[in-house]
Amino acid sequence: MSTPIPPNWDTGADSLDRIDSYQVVGRNETRVDALKLAQGRGSFTDDIDLPGMLHLKMLWSPHAHARIRSIDTSAAEAMPGVVMVLHHGNVSRIPYTTAGQGHPEPSPYDQFIFPRKVRFVGDRVACVAAESAVQAARALAKIRVEYEVLEPVLDPHDALRPGAPVIHDEPEAFGLPDYDKAHNIAAAMHVEHGDVDAAFAEADLVLEREYSVPYQHHATAEPHIAITWLDEDQRLVVRVATQVPFHSRRILARILDFPLHRIRVVKPRVGGGFGGKQEILLEDLPALVTLRSGRPARLCLTRAEELASSRTRHPQILSWKTGVMRDGTLVAQELRVLANTGAYGAHALTVQTCTAGKTLPLYKARAYRFDMKTVYTNLPVAGAFRGYGGPQGFVAMECHMDEVAEKLGLDPLEFRRRNLIGPGHDNALAQALGEGKEGPPQRIRSCAIQECIDRGKAAIGWDRRDRLRSTGPIRRGIGMSCLMHGSGIPGVDMGSAHVKLNEDGSFNLHVGATDIGTGSDTILSQIAAETLAVPLEKVVIYSSDTDHTPFDTGAYASSTTFVSGAAVKKACEGVARQLREAAAEMWRVEGDPCTPEDLHLERGAVRRPDGRSLSYGEICLSTFYTHDQHQIMDHGSHMTFECPPPFAAHFAEVEVDTETGAIRVLRYVAAVDCGVPIHPQSCEGQTEGGVCTSLGYALSEDFIFNDAGRLLNDTYEDYKIPTALDVPEFETILVRSYEPAGPYGAKSVSEIPTDGPGPTIANAVAHALGIRFRSLPLTPEKVRKAWLKKEEARQRETEA
Amino acid sequence: MSRIEFRINGHHLREHDASPATTVLDYLRDNLGLMGTKEGCAEGDCGACTVLLLDRRRSKTPRWLPVNSCLLPLAAIHGRDLVTIEGLGTGGAAHPAQQAAVATHASQCGYCTPGVVLTLAAAAHCSASEFATGQAEMLAGNLCRCTGYGPIRAALAEVAASDPDDSLKRLRALPELTVAQEPLEYCAGGVHCVIPVTWEQLWEAIEQHPNHSLVAGATDWILTSAAPFWEHVGGGSGQSSSPCMLSLERLPEFCQVRDRGETGWWIGAGVRVADLQETVGADVPAVARLLRYFGSAQIRNRGTIGGNLCTASPVGDLAPLLLALDAKVVLRSRRGDRMLLLNDFFRGYRRTALRPGEVLAAIELPRPRGDTRISPFKVCKRREVDIATLSCVVAVDVGADNVMRRARVAFGGMAPTPLRVAACERELEGKVFSASAFRRAAEATERELEPISDVRGSAWYRRRVAKNLVQAFHAEWETGEEPAWRADHPGTVALAPGAQREEK
Numbered sequence A: 001m002s003t004p005i006p007p008n009w010d011t012g013a014d015s016l017d018r019i020d021s022y023q024v025v026g027r028n029e030t031r032v033d034a035l036k037l038a039q040g041r042g043s044f045t046d047d048i049d050l051p052g053m054l055h056l057k058m059l060w061s062p063h064a065h066a067r068i069r070s071i072d073t074s075a076a077e078a079m080p081g082v083v084m085v086l087h088h089g090n091v092s093r094i095p096y097t098t099a100g101q102g103h104p105e106p107s108p109y110d111q112f113i114f115p116r117k118v119r120f121v122g123d124r125v126a127c128v129a130a131e132s133a134v135q136a137a138r139a140l141a142k143i144r145v146e147y148e149v150l151e152p153v154l155d156p157h158d159a160l161r162p163g164a165p166v167i168h169d170e171p172e173a174f175g176l177p178d179y180d181k182a183h184n185i186a187a188a189m190h191v192e193h194g195d196v197d198a199a200f201a202e203a204d205l206v207l208e209r210e211y212s213v214p215y216q217h218h219a220t221a222e223p224h225i226a227i228t229w230l231d232e233d234q235r236l237v238v239r240v241a242t243q244v245p246f247h248s249r250r251i252l253a254r255i256l257d258f259p260l261h262r263i264r265v266v267k268p269r270v271g272g273g274f275g276g277k278q279e280i281l282l283e284d285l286p287a288l289v290t291l292r293s294g295r296p297a298r299l300c301l302t303r304a305e306e307l308a309s310s311r312t313r314h315p316q317i318l319s320w321k322t323g324v325m326r327d328g329t330l331v332a333q334e335l336r337v338l339a340n341t342g343a344y345g346a347h348a349l350t351v352q353t354c355t356a357g358k359t360l361p362l363y364k365a366r367a368y369r370f371d372m373k374t375v376y377t378n379l380p381v382a383g384a385f386r387g388y389g390g391p392q393g394f395v396a397m398e399c400h401m402d403e404v405a406e407k408l409g410l411d412p413l414e415f416r417r418r419n420l421i422g423p424g425h426d427n428a429l430a431q432a433l434g435e436g437k438e439g440p441p442q443r444i445r446s447c448a449i450q451e452c453i454d455r456g457k458a459a460i461g462w463d464r465r466d467r468l469r470s471t472g473p474i475r476r477g478i479g480m481s482c483l484m485h486g487s488g489i490p491g492v493d494m495g496s497a498h499v500k501l502n503e504d505g506s507f508n509l510h511v512g513a514t515d516i517g518t519g520s521d522t523i524l525s526q527i528a529a530e531t532l533a534v535p536l537e538k539v540v541i542y543s544s545d546t547d548h549t550p551f552d553t554g555a556y557a558s559s560t561t562f563v564s565g566a567a568v569k570k571a572c573e574g575v576a577r578q579l580r581e582a583a584a585e586m587w588r589v590e591g592d593p594c595t596p597e598d599l600h601l602e603r604g605a606v607r608r609p610d611g612r613s614l615s616y617g618e619i620c621l622s623t624f625y626t627h628d629q630h631q632i633m634d635h636g637s638h639m640t641f642e643c644p645p646p647f648a649a650h651f652a653e654v655e656v657d658t659e660t661g662a663i664r665v666l667r668y669v670a671a672v673d674c675g676v677p678i679h680p681q682s683c684e685g686q687t688e689g690g691v692c693t694s695l696g697y698a699l700s701e702d703f704i705f706n707d708a709g710r711l712l713n714d715t716y717e718d719y720k721i722p723t724a725l726d727v728p729e730f731e732t733i734l735v736r737s738y739e740p741a742g743p744y745g746a747k748s749v750s751e752i753p754t755d756g757p758g759p760t761i762a763n764a765v766a767h768a769l770g771i772r773f774r775s776l777p778l779t780p781e782k783v784r785k786a787w788l789k790k791e792e793a794r795q796r797e798t799e800a
Numbered sequence B: 001m002s003r004i005e006f007r008i009n010g011h012h013l014r015e016h017d018a019s020p021a022t023t024v025l026d027y028l029r030d031n032l033g034l035m036g037t038k039e040g041c042a043e044g045d046c047g048a049c050t051v052l053l054l055d056r057r058r059s060k061t062p063r064w065l066p067v068n069s070c071l072l073p074l075a076a077i078h079g080r081d082l083v084t085i086e087g088l089g090t091g092g093a094a095h096p097a098q099q100a101a102v103a104t105h106a107s108q109c110g111y112c113t114p115g116v117v118l119t120l121a122a123a124a125h126c127s128a129s130e131f132a133t134g135q136a137e138m139l140a141g142n143l144c145r146c147t148g149y150g151p152i153r154a155a156l157a158e159v160a161a162s163d164p165d166d167s168l169k170r171l172r173a174l175p176e177l178t179v180a181q182e183p184l185e186y187c188a189g190g191v192h193c194v195i196p197v198t199w200e201q202l203w204e205a206i207e208q209h210p211n212h213s214l215v216a217g218a219t220d221w222i223l224t225s226a227a228p229f230w231e232h233v234g235g236g237s238g239q240s241s242s243p244c245m246l247s248l249e250r251l252p253e254f255c256q257v258r259d260r261g262e263t264g265w266w267i268g269a270g271v272r273v274a275d276l277q278e279t280v281g282a283d284v285p286a287v288a289r290l291l292r293y294f295g296s297a298q299i300r301n302r303g304t305i306g307g308n309l310c311t312a313s314p315v316g317d318l319a320p321l322l323l324a325l326d327a328k329v330v331l332r333s334r335r336g337d338r339m340l341l342l343n344d345f346f347r348g349y350r351r352t353a354l355r356p357g358e359v360l361a362a363i364e365l366p367r368p369r370g371d372t373r374i375s376p377f378k379v380c381k382r383r384e385v386d387i388a389t390l391s392c393v394v395a396v397d398v399g400a401d402n403v404m405r406r407a408r409v410a411f412g413g414m415a416p417t418p419l420r421v422a423a424c425e426r427e428l429e430g431k432v433f434s435a436s437a438f439r440r441a442a443e444a445t446e447r448e449l450e451p452i453s454d455v456r457g458s459a460w461y462r463r464r465v466a467k468n469l470v471q472a473f474h475a476e477w478e479t480g481e482e483p484a485w486r487a488d489h490p491g492t493v494a495l496a497p498g499a500q501r502e503e504k
């Protein structure tokens, strides 16, 4: 399948030279929001206070699995300050998915505003709206609920057991053809490419290993929150911390049975999303309260509610099998995944297809097989989480590659080099995996993975690897992993932008793309400024308000720069053309005609070859008030069937204390090819931040449940994300390539860093201890136990 | 006349209506509309709510200390000066800490940023030597999920100890509010609050308000005891049976450390962990070594010794240390003082020897002898801002003949209370300081202790590590090698290099 590079196939290599001529793109401009955030002036959802606002508090299920026999809210309603109590008996029952995905969502429709049967500890039971939060909380205690407790399913294997309790036995739930609720299967897929069995039969070595990865929580700094009210036209305004305002509006209209045009969803400043806010998690409830009471309403989750009842990263059990020749050539790869989506199937299919889609094609093989089941359990709900299946898959694949290399006696790095995909190669699985339907084919153009390896290898000092300390209680090791991700969902993600000119030569840029801390407001402004040849401050960006900005699928799938950025570029190119035409027209009227094609834009003015110019301000004044009156403006939409993957090579050096089992990451190097970095500092920030999140995944973050399925570590006291002092010395290397399909040569950068730390650290620890860990997180206790076992075994050997 | 007075960003405010138990975080946002201070967890763990509180008592020049406003009851800022993010910078111009945050690209979503920037601003006013000796750890109390911290650490390095001429300097020069020296009786929202400035006033308040609750730094109180006070909001009648917060912070000598030379220290129960770091910690390295891992800077700036001991948490950090150092507690009531060995103070899971109407007034801490060897160990899931899975402090006096005269081995997290392990100590006292003595002591420890399994670690792990720690102590002192905690291990502050002990 390794196709030679076709003639005329633009791999972008020639275009790299162009980068240096850019004025705004590729430079570390001060972020458009940096100062306001540092001054605490960023306006987040909760930073407004509306007169007469009602406060909502939730009654959550105390049981992992139970049918609600009855709910008596009369005592609660009689409590002081209580305005209403919502529950399954007084709201509509329309099946939907909270997954904020494109229409029609590939996730099963298995939720209702309130369920009649609760499916995890933390499921919705009722919601009290009262004059104050304290009053609402007090009333919760007065709601009488009678439950018929059912046997819970607390393990994904048990979910598949014949005769297992059926979690979604309601008739209304439905999904894609493979959806099989009777057997607790929320999603399933089987894909083969090439003759897999024949390829395995030919292989010199076949290795199969099982890996498992835990729950992880987004732990955004800002919890989920929504505030709703009716404006003076009695339209519903929803101010919500979301990544997907347009999906939110569409889904709300359906489940509230309220006309879409009477809903306005506003995304203010958002305190982090990482996929957790790609979910229509709670805005339906304040919206209902507002519609019924006419009053503003607010619902904000506490940290404990956030941890127990919002969304998480899908835990998976992954079985990886490779067939390889003695010389290290891979011939066959097989991945089987059993994923746990918890009580509801948000992103149940697509996260898991990405587990395969981001990983398997990275290494060329003659044949691939992917088999996946995502099952329901009575545990917290999984969903989208930065990396979207990648962090899980790479733990398995990149640990596995080390294991295979070890079996073959090859350097893990050279073994990988031999099999990596490269420019001109096809992504073998792109079509088969798709997004709930067949996907468009993908051929790699820009790809600097080999250079990422070279530079990362030098930076970490890979060649020291054999000389690291391997005696005494403190051991050292170096590990690495190779990574690939995507840029948007091809054929699905669409972004749009609107640009108009003002009298001072500035531009308003309205985008549907949602900056949730990703820096997209800055990056999209840079793309606009570059295209319009103005400094960054001449672009006034406004993002995400369903009334005032054009559509965008939202901030997910690493799509903003690649997809929405291209939309901005298109819109600005239209404006640039109009500017040239208007200038030509002005010169024509002055009796000095020229053709627009001869004009160019530079430093805020339209210029003639002889150096004469008209500033944008002059042009705007003329077109507003004097001649050929019109508003210079344009819009652009962008959708593409391309999904160029960014690539990366991650390296880490660790120190392991064999006596307590504690792991210290000393150094981390992430070399990433994200195409042209529009804002290098942002790319570094995304990389370092993503790595940090997954350091938590590798080392300390996990959900601990009791026998009844209750989450025990539901506070930051017990759910440990890394602090400033836990992060190692860190180096990001931006390896430049030029992606012809991206705006100014850019690909994505935000998700790929989360893919690396799991396998990189596990490989480094394996190198340090000679012990292969196949499950995360690598807690001191787990490491300590394994070390003891190894020592005991060694002792028995010496005795024998 | 009943009101709470304070200065926020230089504005002198008088509050008549808000409940004294309201958190300063809620008060800033809901009552004053100052929205820059954020809530991320409401339990002291994330630092999004960080504000600066002026401390006039620890040093000659008043200092701005980062504290968690989510753990701060309104009553605690009576008479005090507070700065929020809105009070940094002058006349619209950005503060150097804000400029540094902009330049290094220290915000992504920006939700953690106000808290981070205030921590940076406080660091700007540290002296270079303070910064070098550990203030770099100030950032542990500000969680950020976006940036990976690199830019934030770069901003810290840029502003630390830069001593800028800023609003903080101007505001700290304002004279202290006069009410700071006066007693307070305040009642609002059905909740009483009394801040006595004499012991007599305290005893009166205790008698007058049977339904009272003692409050020191409130870092624990607000999470475990404040709920009934909030429940009361708006519902109470203001009668004496309604709940009353009794703040101990202003009692005479309550917050002082007296160095009594050879005898040791007399430490008021209201002394904050940060104060203890700077006083006793400066003399006894083992104390500094342990306290550096106590909560976050924000917590250490508020949490007191008395509060730490009186919660009688099995995993509190100070108890094992003070047990190993033979500290005594001074319990005071209207009837006078009584003194107990700390060992006799803990009476069961979260129970102490305090009688109704009694408070912990002080701790008497003997000065360790010149030949005392002390090492504390704290094992936790995350190095910073974490409650111990288990902790251990070993202190032994070793004579010139290398024989151990006195041995103290105290543990936290191994039983319902912090405790000394007599069986372990017996194996050491009178023995030569040697690996074999410590091995026997470690074995005795393992036999003696029966910890439980919980989210922080299994009983298996606790016992294994407890046993290791006893031996780690020996290795650390025997080899004289830098203990591994220096090498910055996460998840543990413990452990010295040495042989594979428990396998032998």
Ligand SMILES: Cc1cc2nc3c(=O)[nH]c(=O)nc-3n(C[C@H](O)[C@H](O)[C@H](O)COP(=O)(O)OP(=O)(O)OC[C@H]3O[C@@H](n4cnc5c(N)ncnc54)[C@H](O)[C@@H]3O)c2cc1C
Binding pocket: B043, B044, B045, B213, B214, B215, B216, B217, B218, B219, B220, B221, B222, B225, B248, B269, B270, B273, B293, B294, B295, B296, B299, B302, B303, B304, B305, B306, B307, B308, B309, B310, B311, B315, B316, B317, B318, B354, B358, B359, B360, B361, B385, B386, B387, B388
């Ligand atoms: C995020 C976070 C991290 C923490 N990290 C640590 C840690 O690393 N190690 C650790 O040990 N603890 C830790 N704690 C717990 C707590 O902060 C400390 O125990 C602190 O020392 C308590 O002191 P305080 O003054 O705030 O107590 P308060 O909250 O004021 O009081 C606690 C209790 O003791 C009573 N009390 C206080 N003083 C007296 C007195 N003098 N006489 C009688 N009764 C009194 C009060 O009535 C109250 O019931 C942490 C807490 C938080 C929120």
Ligand code: FES
Binding pocket: B038, B039, B040, B041, B042, B043, B044, B045, B046, B047, B048, B049, B050, B068, B069, B070, B071
């Ligand atoms: S809100 Fe998290 S520490 Fe205060």
Ligand code: FES
Binding pocket: A221, A271, A272, A517, B106, B107, B108, B109, B110, B111, B112, B113, B143, B144, B145, B146, B147
């Ligand atoms: S910038 Fe988002 S949490 Fe720090």
